[in-house]
Amino acid sequence: MNRLMTFDKYRVFETEFAGRPLKVETGKMTQLANGACLVHYGDTTVHVAVTASPKPREGVDFFPLSVDYEEKMYAVGKIPGAYLKREGRPSEKAILTSRVIDRPIRPLFDKSMRNDVSIVCTVMSVDLDCSPEITAMIGASIAISISDVPWNGPISGCSVGMIDGEYIINPTEAQRAVSKMATTVASTSTRIAMIEAGADCVTDDEMYNAIMAGHEANQKIIKFIEGIKAEIGKPKFEFASLEPDHDMFEAIKAFAEEDVKVALDTDDKTVRDERLKPIYEAVHAKFDEIYPDSEALIDECLYKTQKFIVRRWLLDEQKRVDGRGMDDIRPLAAEVSVLPRVHGSGLFTRGQTQVLTIATLGPVSDKQLLDGIDGETEKRYIHHYNFPSYSVGETKPSRGPGRREIGHGALAERALVPVIPPVEEFPYALRLVSEVLSSNGSTSQGSICGSTLALMDAGVPIKAPVAGISCGLITEGERWMTMVDIQGLEDFFGDMDFKVAGTKDGITAIQMDLKISGLTPEMIKEALAKTHKARNYILDEVMLKAIAEPRKELSPYAPKMYTTTIPAEKISEVIGKSGKVIKEIQAECEVKVDIEEDGDYGKVFVSGIDADKCNRAIEIIKTIAIDPEPGAMYLGKVTRLMDFGAFVEIAPGKEGLVHISQLDVKRVDKVTDVVNVGDVIRVKVMEIDEKGRLNLSRRQVLIDVDGLTPENDVDTERKPRPRRPFNERRNNRR
Incomplete structure (x- = not known):
């Protein structure tokens, strides 16, 4: 006899967020996952599932968490292009969203857990007024909270815009188009857990107030999630901690501490690594027999010994491994026109971090076409970031950009977009590529500085030069302190990497990575103030001395670009039947012609190497469009x-x-x-x-x-x- 299935555990929870309904469904779908939910925000719907392996993964010295944000084209009523007609590798936007969700969630897991945890956020329906990224972040927090996976959440996230000085929580699509900033803020019940921001040169106070507005808005959703957890949350499972034994750590620390102090006390990463090698060998020679089959744990103890020393130096002695003061920046150098035939190049060096950025100008038709689930369809400014293994002295084959490289490239792109001239003033597509030549901390900010140099060297009339710098943090109970321009060791052993980019007048981008549960308002204020002072120093003392303003002339190897407008009804005449007329113009004048319809007018872009031939093409087009x-x-x-x-x-x-x-x-x-x-x-x-x-x-x-x-x-x-x-x-x- 057939029976109808019932869902006894089906629950619906509802609230309102920024004036729009937020509904959560649990208990009907995905019953084999550790935790799952279907979140509706307006007409945006995201399914989130959390799973965890029952046993720890062997041979790893980190918590194996993966966060995937999956965009489904059916969510916006599209059939995917290309031959297969199905979704392929995640888009850049999806990868960046995965990182934004990962960053506030990861620090709230126990660092000693080695069980694989997977969080999959699947976007199933999109209302462009209700951000699927924010919906996915909230859904991930709910799914982990109600699961049996150990976690110290919940968190909530929101986006903050600013229009005419007023802060808007989760702005609509129309509001985002005119907003002066796009800031994503994630919070716990007490602290700010993550900040990701792009802005049109806003002041420190404007950014700080936006962060606090987002933090306040998040508190309502955190209480909502805590209520769901109290009603249907599962008991958390026990896991085997793979942290080194306390006695093992104390024994190894006592044996190696003084030698490690000597090894770390240098500003040269290469010297430091060479000094540490014999210490590792000596420790293993002594402790491998005492702790058999524990090679990885012994290495972990040595890592923790280094971390203990660096943090004690900073907190107790205000001493940095390279001898700098807390607000001192490493030695700087900047150079332009490094490469002879490219359109623009800039080399930026900060200590042992060095980035070479190359600028390439192309016709507007070279812009990148985007096929995603949001309203963005194209972009004419593109920034790519490469991090080869040789930059850190390692030997690994290149496998293409990973999530980190994509994230750093997007951060540099976001930092510079506000100063790129509009297409009407500078009718070019621009691609910048940052090649990391040497890495010892904050290469993403080095790529921002190198990119400004390359743009100015290429003759791009940017509105203002942009510099970037990072600020670190060390905490212990109620004690905390910040330091500017952290190098690799301070990043590894510290609690924060607070990256801020901007002009002298204001902030253009922020990205905050944390290893602790969150920051207080005082920590954020101090980080903003210190990074503002530091980036002004970098601009004045180094970058603007290398090149004071954008070059007046483009590189002779860059295409010449001209633009004009014609009546929209004349576009078909310029193109001709089957493109005959425009092909004749391109062949005769040896140029490339692109036409974009914009309301009652058509924007015509002509590019070529010879200026006279470009002008000839423009004249021909005008003659066709305007009767003699x-x-x-x-x-x-x-x-x-x-x-x-x-x-x-x-x-x-x-x-x-x-x-x-x-x-x-x-x-x-x-x-x-x-x-x-x-x-x-x-x-x-x-x-x-x-x-x-x-x-x-x-x-x-x-x-x-x-x-x-x-x-x-x-x-x-x-x-x-x-x-x-x-x-x-x-x-x-x-």
């Missing part, structure tokens, strides 16, 4: 020669006669004495007869433009003879 009038001048191509003159095509399909008397300021006996087929000459429209035929003059151009004087023997009264109808000419010959 008497007095107008054009560059035209001689197409036919007759005894009585030359026919000149000023645009495809628009041809006129230059009578022999109008070819030169002196008398001309033969047309070929002045022009030949294929010559390009400038002509002036003298007359348009009743049949629309053009009478052109080269002679008048020479007089009006070149200032030549007609010779006395020129018959200035000789007029072009009217062309009679064919039938009349035939009758006269009879």
Whole structure:
């Protein structure tokens, strides 16, 4: 006998967030996961599932957490392109969202856990007014909270915009288009857990107030999640901690501490690594027999010994491993025009961190087309970041950019977008590539500085130079302290990497990575103040001394770009049937022509190496789009020669006669004495007869433009003879 399935554990929880309904469903779907929920925010729907392995993964010295944000094209009613017609590798936006969700969640897991944990957020429906990224973050927090996976959450996240000085929580699509910032804030019940921001040069106070507005808004959702957890949350499972035994750690620390102090006390990473090698060998020689089959745990104890020393130096002695003060920046250097034939290049060095950025300019049609679930369809400024293994002295094959590289490239892109001139002022697509040559802390901020140098070297008229710097943090109970320009060791052993980029006037980007549960408002204020002072120092003392302003001229190897507008109804004439006209223009002038319709007008972009040929293409297009009038001048191509003159095509399909008397300021006996087929000459429209035929003059151009004087023997009264109808000419010959 068949029975209908019932869902006894099905629950629905509802609240409101920023004026829109937030609904959570549990107990109906995904019953084999450790925890799952379906979250609706407006008409945006995200399914989140959390699973954990029953046993720890062997041979790892980290917590194996994976967060995946999956965009499904059906969520916006699209069928994926390409041959397979299904979703492929995650988009860059999806990877960045995965990182944003991962960062506030990860520190709230026990660091000693080695069980694999997987969080999968699947976007199933999208309402562009209700962010799927924020919905996924809230869903992940709910799914982990109600699961049996040990976790010290919950968290909540929101986006903050600013319009006319007013802060908007979770702005709509229309509000995002005019907002001065896009700041994502994640919070626990007491602290700020994550910040990711892009902004149009906002002040420190404006950014701080936005962060606090987001933190306050998150508290309502945190209480909502705690209520769900109290009602249906599972008991958390026990796990085997793979932390080294306390006695083992104390024994190894006592044996190696003084030697490790000597090894760490240098500003050279290479020297430090060389000093540590014999210490590792000595420790293993002594303790491998005492703790058999514990090689990884012994290495972990040595790592913790280094961490203990660095943190004690900072907290107790205000001492940094390289001898700097807490607010001192490592030695700096900046250089431009490093590479000879590229369009622009900038080399930025901070201590042992070194980044070379190359700028490439291209026609607007080289912009990147995006096929995702949000409203963004294209971008003309692209930033890529590469982190080869040699930059840290390792030997690994290159496997393409990972999540970290994509994230750092996106951060540098976000930092510089606000200063890139609009396409109307600078009609180019731009691609910047940052090659990390050496890494010892904060290469992402080095790539921002190198990119500013490369853009200015390329002659891009950026609104203001941008610099980036990071701020670190060490905490112990209620004690805490910050330091500027953290190097690798301070990043590994510290609690925070607070990256801030901006101009002298304001912030353009923030990315905050934490290893603790969150920051207090005081910590954020101090980090903003210190990074502001530091980036101004970098700009004044190094970058602007290397290049004070963007070059006035583009590289000779960069394409020349010209733009004009034409009436929208004339676009089809410029393109021609099957693209015939535009292809002829491109072939004749050796240029590339792109046209974009924008309301009542068409934006025309012409790019090429030769400026004269670009101008010729622009003139041809204008001639097609705007009917010639008497007095107008054009560059035209001689197409036919007759005894009585030359026919000149000023645009495809628009041809006129230059009578022999109008070819030169002196008398001309033969047309070929002045022009030949294929010559390009400038002509002036003298007359348009009743049949629309053009009478052109080269002679008048020479007089009006070149200032030549007609010779006395020129018959200035000789007029072009009217062309009679064919039938009349035939009758006269009879």
